[in-house]
Amino acid sequence: MAKDQKKQPRPKAETPKGFRDTFGADVTERKAMLDRIAGVYHSHGFDPLETSAVETVEALGKFLPDVDRPNAGVFAWQEEAVPGISGGGGGGSGDWLALRYDLTAPLARVAAQYRNDLPSPYRRFAMGPVWRNEKPGPGRFRQFYQCDADTVGSASVAADAEICAMLAEALEAVGIARGDYLVRINNRKVLNGVLEAADVSADQAEDVLRTIDKFDKVGRDGVLALLTTGRRDDSGAQIDGVGLSPDQAAPVLAFLTSKGADNAATLANLRAAVGGSDMGAEGVDELAQMAAMLAAMGVAEDRAVIDPSVVRGLGYYTGPVFEAELTFEILDDKGRKRQFGSVAGGGRYDGLVERFTGQKVPATGVSIGVDRLLAALRAKGLGGDAATGPVVVTVMDRDRMADYQAMAAELRAAGIRAEVYLGNPKNFGNQLKYADKRGAPVAIIQGADEAARGVVLLKNLPKGAMLAKNMSHDEWAQQPAQIEVAQERLAEMTQAMIRQISLSNSYIAKED
Amino acid sequence: MAKDQKKQPRPKAETPKGFRDTFGADVTERKAMLDRIAGVYHSHGFDPLETSAVETVEALGKFLPDVDRPNAGVFAWQEEAVPGISGGGGGGSGDWLALRYDLTAPLARVAAQYRNDLPSPYRRFAMGPVWRNEKPGPGRFRQFYQCDADTVGSASVAADAEICAMLAEALEAVGIARGDYLVRINNRKVLNGVLEAADVSADQAEDVLRTIDKFDKVGRDGVLALLTTGRRDDSGAQIDGVGLSPDQAAPVLAFLTSKGADNAATLANLRAAVGGSDMGAEGVDELAQMAAMLAAMGVAEDRAVIDPSVVRGLGYYTGPVFEAELTFEILDDKGRKRQFGSVAGGGRYDGLVERFTGQKVPATGVSIGVDRLLAALRAKGLGGDAATGPVVVTVMDRDRMADYQAMAAELRAAGIRAEVYLGNPKNFGNQLKYADKRGAPVAIIQGADEAARGVVLLKNLPKGAMLAKNMSHDEWAQQPAQIEVAQERLAEMTQAMIRQISLSNSYIAKED
Incomplete structure (x- = not known):
C-alpha cells in the first residue's frame, strides 16, 4: 500500500475531554462512602443490582422523535449487522447501542424484562458510573457516579417514608452528624389540590409549576408578581406573569409558605390551603401518614420534616417528593459563607415500565449526588484516613x-x-x-x-x-x-x- | 412532518446481545471477593486506580494500521466536532472514542500522562469492567470484570517475586486453601538462552514458541515431532515441522521437562539446558533470585514454584512469567473429573509507555480472571452467605x-x-x-x-x-x-x- 511508509506520530497520553482518572485515596474514600451507604440500603432489604453499562438506544428511549438517530446527549454507536466480522467500530448497520446516562432507565428495562421473576415489590439499589455526551466544563464531567435506591411495585406511601428514613440513616452512616442534615418532604398532590381549589386551568398549571420553581430565587413577592401580572427583573426587563387573579395566587403562596413550627402545624396550614379539593386532601393525608411512619421509625422532625417549600422535582414526580440538604455552612469560591445545600433528591413516579409493557407500575426512589456528598465529607474533614501510605x-x-x-x-x-x-x-x-x-x-x-x-x-x-x-x-x-x-x-x-x-x-x- | 402519525412500537426490554445484568447475592459475592483481593494488594503498598471507561482510540492504540478506523474488536464511536451542539451520537467528525478493552492500555496512558507526578516505581491495582466488541457465545460476554495489579518502573525481579507472593496471598484471602492452588513460574530469558544454545535462528524462534505452546495438548513426543519433521494429527492430516535437527530440539525439550523434585533440582536442570548462553544464565539467575525471595517472604514451594512447563504467555512477556492454577478437581459439563486450572496469569513486559514517550519502562503485573475465580469459589461452596434474605x-x-x-x-x-x-x-x-x-x-x-x-x-x-x-x-x-x-x-x-x-x-x- 502507498501509505506503508507513513510514520505514525506518537499518540497523546490524555483522557478524552471531560473524562478523568481517580487515584489512590480518592478511590478508597469514594468506595468507603458507597460501602457505608450500601450497608444501610442492604439492612433495609434492598438488593444490589448491577446492569451492563451498554443498553440498546431503543431500551433507553433515547431515539430522537421521528428520526432513526439517537439523542445527542448519549454516547451511542451502531453495531455491525454481524458483529465481529467486518472491520471498524462505530459505523455498522445493526442496532444502535449507547452507554447508560442514568441508573433509572436500566432499572425500568430490568423491571420489565424480569417482571415474572423479581419479587414484587422490588427494592433495589445501584451504584456506578453513568455517561453524558455533554459539553464538559469546570466540575462537569462526562462520566460520573450515581447512587440510587428505588422500590418498584408499591403504591403505599410506606415505601416513600421508608426511603426518607433510609436516606437520613445513610447520611449519618457516612459521617454527617444529626443536625447537619435535613430531609425535607413535600407532595405533588397537595399542589395539584391547591391548583384545583384555586380554579387554575390545566394550561396555566404548567406555568405555575415553572414559576414556583423560582421561589428560592425570587422569594414570596417575586412569585406573587410572576403568578399574576408579571415583574421587572434586575436588568429592567419585563417578565410576563401567568395571569392568575390575586385570589387564585393566594392559595399557591399559602402552600409555598405553609411551613409551621412542626409537622402538625404545617399539616393544618396545608389542609387550609387545599380548601375542598379531594386531590389536595389526599396529598395532605399522605404527608400525615409519612410523618406518623417516620416518627414510628424513630426519625424525628429534626431529621426529616414536611416542608412545602421543596419545589424541585414537583413537576416530574407524581406524589411525595423529598430532598436531603446539608445545613452546615462552608465557604464558597469567593470566601463567603453559605449552606452546603442539597445532596440527594427523589420522589414517587409511575411511568417506569409503562413504555415497555403498557402497564403503569408505581415506584419511588432516591438518588444521592456522589460527588457532592464526597465534597461535603471533605469540607467537614471526614474524607478518610490521612496516613494511608505504606x-x-x-x-x-x-x-x-x-x-x-x-x-x-x-x-x-x-x-x-x-x-x-x-x-x-x-x-x-x-x-x-x-x-x-x-x-x-x-x-x-x-x-x-x-x-x-x-x-x-x-x-x-x-x-x-x-x-x-x-x-x-x-x-x-x-x-x-x-x-x-x-x-x-x-x-x-x-x-x-x-x-x-x-x-x-x-x-x-x-x-x- | 409526514411521520408525525407513526405509532412508536413498544421497545424491547432486553440487554444488548452479549451483555448481562447481575443481581443481589451475585453482586455481593463478587464485591466481597474483589474487596478481599484489594485488601491484600493494598497491604503490599499497591494503590487503587480507577480510570475512565472511555479512552481515545489513539491512546488505546486501536486504530487499524494505515486506515483511520478503529479496530473492530473495540466499541468505538466518533465525537461531534463540537460536542453537544448538533444532534445524533455516533456520527461525528471529531475524535474517535472507545470503551477500554482491558486495564493495561489505560495504565500505559496513565503512566505516560502522569509520569512526572506518580511515584516511581508505581504500584497500582485496578478492578472494573472492560468491553470487547466480539461475537458473544456461551460464557463469552462483551462486558466483564478484570482485576489487575502491576508495578511500573522497576527492572528488579524483586517486583516479580512480590507479585507472585501477593497472588498466593490473594487466593488464600478469598478462601482457596493452601494446597488447592499453585503459582507456577517460568522465565522467557531461559527459553531464549536455550534457543541460543541450540543455535535456532530468529526466524525459527517464532515457530518454536508457537510449537511449545502446544506442549499441554500434544505432550513431549508431539512437540519433538513438531520441532523437527512434523507429525500426523488425529484426523490424519500432516502438520509440518519447524525443521530443527534432533540435536537442536533436544535442549528445547530438556527445558520443557526440566521440572525437578524441588526448585534446586529444577534450577540445576535449567542450567544444563541453557548451556553456555549468557541470556539463558541470566534467566536462570533471575529464577534463582525469585525462589530465594519467595522463601524469604515465607512463600514455600507448595505455594509458588519454578516450573518450566509454563509456556502460556512466553511469547508475549520478556522475563519472568507466572500462572496461578487451582489444583483441586471439579466435574466438567460431561460429569468427568478435571483440574479446575488457571485463574490468573502475568509476567514482565517492557513496552508499556514506549508508544507514548519513546522510552522503555520496565513493568510487571498479574491479572486475575474474576469470573473464573468466582466460579471456583462457588464450586468449592465458598460463594458466600446463603441466608442473606431480610x-x-x-x-x-x-x-x-x-x-x-x-x-x-x-x-x-x-x-x-x-x-x-x-x-x-x-x-x-x-x-x-x-x-x-x-x-x-x-x-x-x-x-x-x-x-x-x-x-x-x-x-x-x-x-x-x-x-x-x-x-x-x-x-x-x-x-x-x-x-x-x-x-x-x-x-x-x-x-x-x-x-x-x-x-x-x-x-x-x-x-x-
Whole structure:
C-alpha cells in the first residue's frame, strides 16, 4: 500500500475531554462512602443490582422523535449487522447501542424484562458510573457516579417514608452528624389540590409549576408578581406573569409558605390551603401518614420534616417528593459563607415500565449526588484516613533484597501496610524522596553494619520533614527522627512509631 | 412532518446481545471477593486506580494500521466536532472514542500522562469492567470484570517475586486453601538462552514458541515431532515441522521437562539446558533470585514454584512469567473429573509507555480472571452467605403500617436485616410467597388480637417450607414452625430463630 511508509506520530497520553482518572485515596474514600451507604440500603432489604453499562438506544428511549438517530446527549454507536466480522467500530448497520446516562432507565428495562421473576415489590439499589455526551466544563464531567435506591411495585406511601428514613440513616452512616442534615418532604398532590381549589386551568398549571420553581430565587413577592401580572427583573426587563387573579395566587403562596413550627402545624396550614379539593386532601393525608411512619421509625422532625417549600422535582414526580440538604455552612469560591445545600433528591413516579409493557407500575426512589456528598465529607474533614501510605523498607544492599522482602512480609503479617523500594537503590536520597511521595510514615533502614549487629533503623518521616524545614514543635522534639531497634522488635516498634505519628498529627490538627 | 402519525412500537426490554445484568447475592459475592483481593494488594503498598471507561482510540492504540478506523474488536464511536451542539451520537467528525478493552492500555496512558507526578516505581491495582466488541457465545460476554495489579518502573525481579507472593496471598484471602492452588513460574530469558544454545535462528524462534505452546495438548513426543519433521494429527492430516535437527530440539525439550523434585533440582536442570548462553544464565539467575525471595517472604514451594512447563504467555512477556492454577478437581459439563486450572496469569513486559514517550519502562503485573475465580469459589461452596434474605414484617392491618415499620426499625437497630411488606396486603398468602422469594429466614406477624395481647408471631420460613413438603427431619421437628413471643423480646427472639435456622442449615449441609 502507498501509505506503508507513513510514520505514525506518537499518540497523546490524555483522557478524552471531560473524562478523568481517580487515584489512590480518592478511590478508597469514594468506595468507603458507597460501602457505608450500601450497608444501610442492604439492612433495609434492598438488593444490589448491577446492569451492563451498554443498553440498546431503543431500551433507553433515547431515539430522537421521528428520526432513526439517537439523542445527542448519549454516547451511542451502531453495531455491525454481524458483529465481529467486518472491520471498524462505530459505523455498522445493526442496532444502535449507547452507554447508560442514568441508573433509572436500566432499572425500568430490568423491571420489565424480569417482571415474572423479581419479587414484587422490588427494592433495589445501584451504584456506578453513568455517561453524558455533554459539553464538559469546570466540575462537569462526562462520566460520573450515581447512587440510587428505588422500590418498584408499591403504591403505599410506606415505601416513600421508608426511603426518607433510609436516606437520613445513610447520611449519618457516612459521617454527617444529626443536625447537619435535613430531609425535607413535600407532595405533588397537595399542589395539584391547591391548583384545583384555586380554579387554575390545566394550561396555566404548567406555568405555575415553572414559576414556583423560582421561589428560592425570587422569594414570596417575586412569585406573587410572576403568578399574576408579571415583574421587572434586575436588568429592567419585563417578565410576563401567568395571569392568575390575586385570589387564585393566594392559595399557591399559602402552600409555598405553609411551613409551621412542626409537622402538625404545617399539616393544618396545608389542609387550609387545599380548601375542598379531594386531590389536595389526599396529598395532605399522605404527608400525615409519612410523618406518623417516620416518627414510628424513630426519625424525628429534626431529621426529616414536611416542608412545602421543596419545589424541585414537583413537576416530574407524581406524589411525595423529598430532598436531603446539608445545613452546615462552608465557604464558597469567593470566601463567603453559605449552606452546603442539597445532596440527594427523589420522589414517587409511575411511568417506569409503562413504555415497555403498557402497564403503569408505581415506584419511588432516591438518588444521592456522589460527588457532592464526597465534597461535603471533605469540607467537614471526614474524607478518610490521612496516613494511608505504606511503610517503605529501603534497600542499602541490593544483594540482600530477600532480607528486605522478609522484613516487609513480617510487617504485613503484623497488619502494617509495607513495601520494599523497588527502584534503582544506588542513590539513597531518591529512596527517601520516594517514601515521602508515597506518604510513608516510617522508612526501615538496614545496612551491612546494622545487619551484622542484628538491628534496624526506623526513620520517622514526618518528623524528618519537620526538622528539614527547621520547624520546632515540643511534641516533635521529644522524639528523635530515627531510632535503632533490635531486629526481632521490628514490627512492634514500627507499630509504636506509627501510633506516635498519628497522635502527633491529631495533636497538631487540634492546635491549628 | 409526514411521520408525525407513526405509532412508536413498544421497545424491547432486553440487554444488548452479549451483555448481562447481575443481581443481589451475585453482586455481593463478587464485591466481597474483589474487596478481599484489594485488601491484600493494598497491604503490599499497591494503590487503587480507577480510570475512565472511555479512552481515545489513539491512546488505546486501536486504530487499524494505515486506515483511520478503529479496530473492530473495540466499541468505538466518533465525537461531534463540537460536542453537544448538533444532534445524533455516533456520527461525528471529531475524535474517535472507545470503551477500554482491558486495564493495561489505560495504565500505559496513565503512566505516560502522569509520569512526572506518580511515584516511581508505581504500584497500582485496578478492578472494573472492560468491553470487547466480539461475537458473544456461551460464557463469552462483551462486558466483564478484570482485576489487575502491576508495578511500573522497576527492572528488579524483586517486583516479580512480590507479585507472585501477593497472588498466593490473594487466593488464600478469598478462601482457596493452601494446597488447592499453585503459582507456577517460568522465565522467557531461559527459553531464549536455550534457543541460543541450540543455535535456532530468529526466524525459527517464532515457530518454536508457537510449537511449545502446544506442549499441554500434544505432550513431549508431539512437540519433538513438531520441532523437527512434523507429525500426523488425529484426523490424519500432516502438520509440518519447524525443521530443527534432533540435536537442536533436544535442549528445547530438556527445558520443557526440566521440572525437578524441588526448585534446586529444577534450577540445576535449567542450567544444563541453557548451556553456555549468557541470556539463558541470566534467566536462570533471575529464577534463582525469585525462589530465594519467595522463601524469604515465607512463600514455600507448595505455594509458588519454578516450573518450566509454563509456556502460556512466553511469547508475549520478556522475563519472568507466572500462572496461578487451582489444583483441586471439579466435574466438567460431561460429569468427568478435571483440574479446575488457571485463574490468573502475568509476567514482565517492557513496552508499556514506549508508544507514548519513546522510552522503555520496565513493568510487571498479574491479572486475575474474576469470573473464573468466582466460579471456583462457588464450586468449592465458598460463594458466600446463603441466608442473606431480610426478615419480612407482614402487614395484617394496613392502618397499622407505622407499627410494622417500627418493628422493622427495631430489628435493624439490633443488626438484623429487615423490611416491611409493601405490596397490597389483602392476600396474606401472597405476603408469605413474597417472603419465600426474598429468601427471608423469618416472617413477623401481628394481627389485632396479637397487638392487643402485646405479642408477635415469628414464623420460621425454611421450616414451614419443609413441613409443606412433608419432609421430616429430627433437627427441624424439634422446633415449631411458628412461635409467639412477647413484643418486647421481638429482636432477641428473631435473632435466636435466625441462629437456629443457620445451625440447622449447616447440619443438613454436613449430612449431604
